[in-house]
Amino acid sequence: MARLASSAVPVAIALHGVSAGYASPVLHDIDLEVGNEVVAIVGRSGSGKTTLLRLIAGLVEPTSGTVDLLGVAPAVARRRKRIGFVAQDARLHPWRTVRENVTLPLEGGRARSVVYVTHDIEEAVLLADRVIVIGGRPAGVLGEVRISLARPRTRAMRREPGFHDLVEEVREHLE
Template identity: 30%
Template sequence: MSKDLRVFDVSMEFTRRDSNVLALDRVEMNVPAGRFVSIIGPSGCGKSTLLRLIADVMQPSAGRVAVGGRSPAEARREHEFGFVFQSPTLLPWRTVLQNIELPLDIVGRSKRPHSSARDLIELVGLKGFESALPPELSGGMQQRAAIARALMLRPSVLLLDEPFGALDEITRQRMNLELLRIWAETGTTALLVTHSIAEAVFMSDQVLVMSERPGRITGIVEVPLARPRTLDMMRSTAFFECVNRVRDGLFGVEAHAGSTEHHDMPLVVEAY
C-alpha cells in the first residue's frame, strides 16, 4: 500500500536572531503513489526542510501538505512514514535487532500489521549481525539497519534524507542498487533527498530540481529508464541526457556556457 504526496504552495520561514530567513518559497509538488522521486539541490536549499514538513516534524509557515489526501499529522499518527536520516541514528545501547524492532516497541506488537524483523534483516543483508551493537558495524551496515527500521511498520511513504551521503562511492553505489530492490519489493512511495545528480537520475522516475535559498522547484526531469535499473543503464545515452538536463536545471546558463552542446558526448559528463 502506497500513498501519493502532494505539496501545495508551501513556504517555510525561519527566524534566526533578528532576521527572517525564507527557506522554502511556494513549493508545489506532486508525487504519485508508488513512485520514486528525488529532490536535488545545492546545500542549504531547504530540501531536508521540505522532507521534514512532509513528515510532520515541522509545520510550514504557509501552504499545505497532503499524504494520501490526509494531513501529515494524521499520516504520522497512522505510521505511514518511514524516515531514513543522513546519519543512521541508531540507539547505541540496542542491538541491531532491537534497533530494527524499536517501532514495534513503540506501537505495540499486536496493534498493527508489521514485517518480521528476521525478514527485514535478510532483506537489507544483515543476517548474522542481529545481536551486534551499532558501533561494531560499518557505516554502510548501520545505514542498512536504519533502512530496515524505517520499513518495519510497512510505511506507505519512505522519506530518505541523503541516506548515503556519508558513505564512500563504492558502498554508495551498492546501497543504491539495494535500496531500489527493497523499494521494488515493498512498493512504497519513495522521496529521496540528495545532492548527487547521478544518484538522483539512477534511482528515480522523476527528479525535482531545487534552486538555492529560498528553495523553489525550478525544474522537473522525467527519467525514461526502465525498471529494474541496472548499473549498465548508467552508460546509456538516455541516462546522460537526464543527467545533463538536471545539471542544466541546477546551473542554468553557466552549464551551457562552459561545456557547450556536447550532449551526445557522454565522456565529458562526470557521473558524480
C-alpha cells in the same frame, strides 16, 4: 508546478503553496504532488532539500500552504504509521546490507511513495522515477525531469548515452 503526468496515478503526497523557514525564508510557494513513485529532490547545499523532506514528514510546519499525506496531515499519517522517515545520519541495522536498510520502510507489499534527498545527480537518475530540482533564496522548484529508464536499473546503465542525457538535463536546471 511539479505534478504527476497522469491523473490515473493516485496522489500520495501533496504540497500546495508551501513556504517554510526558520529565522529567514527557506522555501517559497512549493507545489508538488507525488504518487506511487520514487522522487529524488536535488539542489545545492543549503537550498532547503532537507527542510522540504521534514515538511513532508511533519517534523516542521509550513509558514503557509498545505501538506497532505494520503489526504491527511503528516502528524495523522505518522500516528497511523503510514509514513517513514530516515534521516541522513540514520542508525542502520548492522545485520542488513545497505540495500536492505534503505528498503526496510518499503517492506509490506503495498505500493509506496518514496521521496529522498541527494546531492548526487547520477544517483538520482539511477534510482528515481522523477527528479525535482530546487534552488534559489528562498528556494522554489527550478525544474522536473522524468526518468524513463527501464527497471530494474543497474550500475551498467551509467555507461549508456541516455543516462548521461538525463544527468545533463538535471544539471542544466541547477545552473
